[in-house]
Amino acid sequence: MFVRPRGLPLWAGPVGCALVGFLVTVIDWDEVTSALGPLRDPLLFVAFAVPLAAALEAIGVFGAIAASFDGGRHLAAWLWLLAAGVVIVFNLDAAVVLLTPLYIRIARRHGLSAEALAFQPALLASLASSVLPVSNLTNLVVAEQFDLRVGDFLREMTLPTLAACAVGYAAYRATFRSGPPGERVDDPVDRAALARGLPIIAFVLVGFTVGDAVGIPAWVVAAIAAVSASFVARTLPWRSIPLPAVAVAAGLAVLVGSAVSHLGLERIFERSGTAGDLGVVAFGVVASNLTNNLPAVLAGSQSMVDATQAWPLLIGVNLGPALVLTASLSSLLWRDTARAMGVEVSVRRFSAVGFRVGLPAIVVGAVLVCVV
Numbered sequence: 001m002f003v004r005p006r007g008l009p010l011w012a013g014p015v016g017c018a019l020v021g022f023l024v025t026v027i028d029w030d031e032v033t034s035a036l037g038p039l040r041d042p043l044l045f046v047a048f049a050v051p052l053a054a055a056l057e058a059i060g061v062f063g064a065i066a067a068s069f070d071g072g073r074h075l076a077a078w079l080w081l082l083a084a085g086v087v088i089v090f091n092l093d094a095a096v097v098l099l100t101p102l103y104i105r106i107a108r109r110h111g112l113s114a115e116a117l118a119f120q121p122a123l124l125a126s127l128a129s130s131v132l133p134v135s136n137l138t139n140l141v142v143a144e145q146f147d148l149r150v151g152d153f154l155r156e157m158t159l160p161t162l163a164a165c166a167v168g169y170a171a172y173r174a175t176f177r178s179g180p181p182g183e184r185v186d187d188p189v190d191r192a193a194l195a196r197g198l199p200i201i202a203f204v205l206v207g208f209t210v211g212d213a214v215g216i217p218a219w220v221v222a223a224i225a226a227v228s229a230s231f232v233a234r235t236l237p238w239r240s241i242p243l244p245a246v247a248v249a250a251g252l253a254v255l256v257g258s259a260v261s262h263l264g265l266e267r268i269f270e271r272s273g274t275a276g277d278l279g280v281v282a283f284g285v286v287a288s289n290l291t292n293n294l295p296a297v298l299a300g301s302q303s304m305v306d307a308t309q310a311w312p313l314l315i316g317v318n319l320g321p322a323l324v325l326t327a328s329l330s331s332l333l334w335r336d337t338a339r340a341m342g343v344e345v346s347v348r349r350f351s352a353v354g355f356r357v358g359l360p361a362i363v364v365g366a367v368l369v370c371v372v
Contacts, residue, residue: 010326010347011244014251027258035257036250039294042093042137042329043246044219048226049097050336052204054237055229057101057341060190061197066105075110076117076178077169079103083120084128084165088135090208092125093218096334098201104341111184116176118343119353122334126322127168127361130157130314134209138297138317146307156311160368164319168361175356196232200225240340245332249292252326256287256295265303277312277370284316285362289324293317315365322358325350 004013021027056062069075083103086095103117129136132153133143142148207221230236268283269276280300287296297317304313321327325335325347335345 009244011247011251014255015247016251018251018254021255021258027254031258032254035253035295038141038298039249039253041217041219042294043249044217045093045222046246046249046329046333047241047243048219048222049093049333050240050242050340051237052222052226052229053097053101053337054240054340055226055233055235056098056197056200058233058235058237059197059229060193061201062101062105064191064193064197065102066109069106069109075106075112076120076173079106079117080120080124080165080169080172083124087121087124087128088131088161090205091135091137091218092129092328092330093333094205094208095121096125096330097222097337098204100334100337101341104338104343109184113176114341114343115345118334118338118341118345119176119357120172122331122338122350123168123172123322123354123357124165125330125334126319126328126358127164128161130161130318130365136314136318138293138314141294141297142301142310142314145301146304146310148307148310156369157314159372160315160365163368164361164365167364168322168357171357171360175353197229200229200232203228240336242333242336245329245336248326248332249294249329252292253295256291256299260295260299260302263299265299269300269303269305269309274370277309278366280309280312281316281362281366281370284313284318285320285323288317288320288327292326293321293328311369312366315362315369319358319362319365322361323351323354325354 004010018027018032022029022032083095083099086099099121100118103120104114106112107114107117130139130153132150133139133148139153143153204221204225207216207225208218211218211221265283268279271279283300284293284296287293287299297313300313300317301310304310321331325331325345331350335350338345
């Protein structure tokens, strides 16, 4: 995916390898279905979430909200806190879909770097997504398997997450140093757009929280909201459906699902003590970045010896995707959402920023989970 012939799409490698494996019977149909089964809901969510954001942008919601921000010296810090809060309370996908267009609009209105502010939701989708079970699908996978409650997550993951976000912000500010403001883009703002669009946003946020509690999948909420927003905007943004992102995640999941039984992961999870926990964190980081954090957490949770290993595993698979674009669905979703707003970020650029911001945050989070 990183070194490929010019013009070859990102999904060609994983999808092509998975297809060849299936055709030569190295991968059988049962492995395909077992790998893709857990990804059905998140992949459907990704397919509807980007068109939802595009429809809300067409309504003018993000421009109207951006116009209410007056800038100030600490604008980036307040936006960092807002993104962290949305990730924790709702989930990382809601933050990526709703905040990325908003932050790009705010940046342009104040003459700031659109790329710099756009990176905030992407980075915090990893750094802040470990506090509650609903914050990340990986948390739900582990919580369901080991019967972990909200109190367990708050007790074990609050301090590492807060520390990771704080260290990440310091590294973010060092990476994107403030310069003189650029040209401001004062687009005409349709104040009535808020009246048309905010009810849809409210429905999404309530649907993600209440819907999850009563068993309504997030993709159903996103689908209803996308249809409603398209009706209000009088446009159907079907071209924004992120099929390449869906294909990347599906191809990687099939490859990992068929390989996991041959990898000898038991040796990693059999170790005890601090060294063993650090090894679990390292597995989560490496496996997520080589493949994707959803198949990585599924493979890791099947190999765990006891429930205490859930915390270092989650630190690895949640914070690790800050390093590589393809390591999580939320990052792929973010890239497509930012692209629809005219902000193009390559795989290499994402990693260049991710290593500078995410790596120190991962180290701090790992130490607090495994040592303190």
